[in-house]
Amino acid sequence: MFPTLFLFLSLAIVAIGTPLRPGFYSETCPEAEFIVRDVIKKAMARETRSAASVMRLQFHDCLVNGCDGSVLLDDTPNMLGEKLALSNIDSLRSFEVIDEVKEALENTCPGVVSCADIVIMVARDAVVLSGGPNWEVKLGRLDSLTASQEDSNDIMPSPRANATTLIDLFRRFNLSVKDLVALSGSHSIGKGRCFSIVFRLYNQSGTGRPDPAIEPKFRKKLDKLCPLGGDGNVTGKLRCNPGEIR
Numbered sequence: 001m002f003p004t005l006f007l008f009l010s011l012a013i014v015a016i017g018t019p020l021r022p023g024f025y026s027e028t029c030p031e032a033e034f035i036v037r038d039v040i041k042k043a044m045a046r047e048t049r050s051a052a053s054v055m056r057l058q059f060h061d062c063l064v065n066g067c068d069g070s071v072l073l074d075d076t077p078n079m080l081g082e083k084l085a086l087s088n089i090d091s092l093r094s095f096e097v098i099d100e101v102k103e104a105l106e107n108t109c110p111g112v113v114s115c116a117d118i119v120i121m122v123a124r125d126a127v128v129l130s131g132g133p134n135w136e137v138k139l140g141r142l143d144s145l146t147a148s149q150e151d152s153n154d155i156m157p158s159p160r161a162n163a164t165t166l167i168d169l170f171r172r173f174n175l176s177v178k179d180l181v182a183l184s185g186s187h188s189i190g191k192g193r194c195f196s197i198v199f200r201l202y203n204q205s206g207t208g209r210p211d212p213a214i215e216p217k218f219r220k221k222l223d224k225l226c227p228l229g230g231d232g233n234v235t236g237k238l239r240c241n242p243g244e245i246r
C-alpha cells in the first residue's frame, strides 16, 4: 500500500513540476493528435459551427485559473461550476465534441490524455481545419478537480467591456494588445447571439443611442435581426457589403 501511494504521489509531483512540451504523448499515446483531429473533422462535417464553439472553449477554460479543463465540469451539490457562469450560460457549446474526443482517446490509450490538453488540441485543429494557421501545441496539462463559477464571473470580460478594460485585463495575464486583436479576430467565424450586440444597437455605453461606429446600412440589418426586447438567443446569417465596413 505504502509504496504504491508513494509512487503515485511522486508521479503527481513530477507531473506538476514538468513543463509543458510538444510531443508530450509521443511515448504514451503516439496517435493522440491524429485521433483528436479526426474527431473534430467529423464534428465539423456534421456542424461547421463546432469549429468556433471549441475555439471558444479554450479561452473560457484558460482565462479562469489556467488551462485545466475546469470549464468542462458540471455543477455538483457542493460546487457551482463554470458552465452556467455569465459568459458561458446558454452560449458555451460543443461539449459533446470534447466528450467524443475523450472517448476515442480512452479507447486507444486509457487514462493518459488529459481533458485540459484535449481542449488545447481541438482548438488548434478547429483553426487549421477552418483554413487558419497551424501551430505546435505544448501538452502535459493536468485536469482540475474543481471549478469556480464565481471566478469565471469575476474574470471573464463582459461583452460590453470597452477597449481600455480589455487591454488591462489582457495585460494582467501577460497578453498583449496583439493577442487581444487576434482573439477578437477569431470571432469572425461562428455565430453570435443578439444578446451580445443589442446594447450596441440600442444603448451604447448607456447613452440610449446606437454605437455610432456601426455603419448605418449594416446597423439596419442588425436592427431587423435583433429588435429591441426581442429574443436574445437569435442568431442569423448577415453579410455586410464591402461598402458597409469602415
Ligand SMILES: *[C@@H]1O[C@H](CO)[C@@H](O)[C@H](O)[C@H]1NC(C)=O
Residues within 6 Å of the ligand: 161, 162, 163, 164, 165
Ligand atoms: C471603460 O469601462 C470602464 C469600466 O466600465 C470605465 O471605468 C471607463 O471609464 C471606460 N473607458 C472609456 C474610455 O470609455
Ligand SMILES: *[C@@H]1O[C@H](CO)[C@@H](O)[C@H](O)[C@H]1NC(C)=O
Residues within 6 Å of the ligand: 174
Ligand atoms: C510576460 O511576457 C514577456 C514578453 O513576452 C515574457 O518575457 C515574460 O516572461 C512573461 N512573464 C510571465 C510571468 O509570463
Ligand SMILES: *[C@@H]1O[C@H](CO)[C@@H](O)[C@H](O)[C@H]1NC(C)=O
Residues within 6 Å of the ligand: 203, 205, 206, 207, 208
Ligand atoms: C441604457 O443603459 C443605462 C446604463 O446602463 C441604463 O441606465 C438605461 O436604463 C438603459 N436604457 C435602456 C432603454 O435600456
Ligand SMILES: *[C@@H]1O[C@H](CO)[C@@H](O)[C@H](O)[C@H]1NC(C)=O
Residues within 6 Å of the ligand: 090, 195, 231, 232, 233
Ligand atoms: C436563451 O434560451 C434559454 C432557454 O433555452 C433561456 O433560459 C434564456 O433566458 C435565453 N436567453 C436569452 C438572452 O434570451
